[in-house]
Amino acid sequence: MSTLAGEPCDTSSWDAGNCPVRDVMNQIAGKWSTLLLEALAQKPYRFGELRRLVPDISQRMLTQTLRDLQRDGYIDRQVFPTKPPSVEYSMTELGHSLFEPLAKVLAWAGDNHAAVKAARVKFDASELG
Amino acid sequence: MSTLAGEPCDTSSWDAGNCPVRDVMNQIAGKWSTLLLEALAQKPYRFGELRRLVPDISQRMLTQTLRDLQRDGYIDRQVFPTKPPSVEYSMTELGHSLFEPLAKVLAWAGDNHAAVKAARVKFDASELG
DNA sequence: TAGTGCTAGTCTCTTTTTGAGACAAACAAT
DNA sequence: ATTGTTTGTCTCAAAAAGAGACTAGCACTA
Numbered sequence: 148m149s150t151l152a153g154e155p156c157d158t159s160s161w162d163a164g165n166c167p168v169r170d171v172m173n174q175i176a177g178k179w180s181t182l183l184l185e186a187l188a189q190k191p192y193r194f195g196e197l198r199r200l201v202p203d204i205s206q207r208m209l210t211q212t213l214r215d216l217q218r219d220g221y222i223d224r225q226v227f228p229t230k231p232p233s234v235e236y237s238m239t240e241l242g243h244s245l246f247e248p249l250a251k252v253l254a255w256a257g258d259n260h261a262a263v264k265a266a267r268v269k270f271d272a273s274e275l276g
Numbered sequence: 277m278s279t280l281a282g283e284p285c286d287t288s289s290w291d292a293g294n295c296p297v298r299d300v301m302n303q304i305a306g307k308w309s310t311l312l313l314e315a316l317a318q319k320p321y322r323f324g325e326l327r328r329l330v331p332d333i334s335q336r337m338l339t340q341t342l343r344d345l346q347r348d349g350y351i352d353r354q355v356f357p358t359k360p361p362s363v364e365y366s367m368t369e370l371g372h373s374l375f376e377p378l379a380k381v382l383a384w385a386g387d388n389h390a391a392v393k394a395a396r397v398k399f400d401a402s403e404l405g
Numbered sequence: 406t407a408g409t410g411c412t413a414g415t416c417t418c419t420t421t422t423t424g425a426g427a428c429a430a431a432c433a434a435t
Numbered sequence: 436a437t438t439g440t441t442t443g444t445c446t447c448a449a450a451a452a453g454a455g456a457c458t459a460g461c462a463c464t465a
Contacts, residue, residue: 169311171385171392176305178423181297194442205424210443220395230432231441241391248384251377256300262370263300266349307452323413334453339414359461360412408465415458422451429444435437 174219175245179204179212184238185253187222188246191237221245303348304374308333308341313367314382316351317375320366350374 175181179201186192186200198209213236216222221242225235238246304310308330315321315329327338342365345351350371354364367375 167386167389168314168382171389172310172382173307176307176310178302178305181301181305185297195440205426206443207425207445208423211423218396218399219392220399226442229441231430234442241388241395244388245381245384248377248380252374252381253297253301255374255377257296259370259373260296260300263348266370267347270347270349324411327413332453334455335414336416336454337452340452355413358412360459363413406465409463411462412460413458415456417456418454420451420453422449424449425447427445427447429442431441433438433440435439 171219174215175221175249177212177215179208180216181249181253183209183212183216184221184242184246184249187236187238188243188250191235193236194234197236216242300348303344304350304378306341306344308337309345310378310382312338312341312345313350313371313375313378316365316367317372317379320364322365323363326365345371 175184182201183197186197192200194209194213197213198204198206201209204212213222213224217224217236220239223237223239225237227233227235304313311330312326315326321329323338323342326342327333327335330338333341342351342353346353346365349368352366352368354366356362356364
């Protein structure tokens, strides 16, 4: 319960870089991060495979998001000296340990998607008054 | 296991708006969303209180993030006719049910912050080679 | 009565981030 | 010779976020 006992972060000595919630979440909270983590949690994928799996991600964002996830230690990048060289991305132990609780949130999203969409409709309707 | 069985989303008939993971996560994955949810999971707060709790959020983003969270049904906005009028934000049932699994991820962040930071140092060092 | 401060925002301007799409290099197959 | 494959990078346009001034109504203070 460490980080959940008091305020989101220690307010007295505020330091955004020292807040674990922000520091970790800001990375996995990206538009594409969870999607890629969900894919790589199942099995390793190559760059092009991920690109086909998430058709509307640009190469630029795929490259960048993968590098960020690699930097934080969630995924591994392995280059194979084939011709042309191929690159395989796989989830690390740390990544799997993160994905365990994260999968629960993803499951929640699936289970409650209808409720969220209903809330939106209701909200948008009341805005028009 | 519904959404976790196969690919992140049904790839054959791809529709970003129909993917629960994307539709739900894109909202709670914002830079400030989890932080505000964490605060409001504990007790209701007023606009100014939240602003002080998260010093480096701009009024603009606080307003907008709160409205987005309200739109998705996670929080309630109640105006009190005091002078000057005050507004209280509180977490809904839906919000609490989301926060239950989300709290596990937040706890993970607290427990593994050191490992993530270590991974970053290692990555950045190997980049300089 | 003028000045100051509180509330919860909005409006505008600048900076940062993201998206779209062309381009690269090296080799295989046609 | 041309086309296709791989994993990226580069540039430019569009979208989003951040900074800070501004609003309105009322209370308190001088």
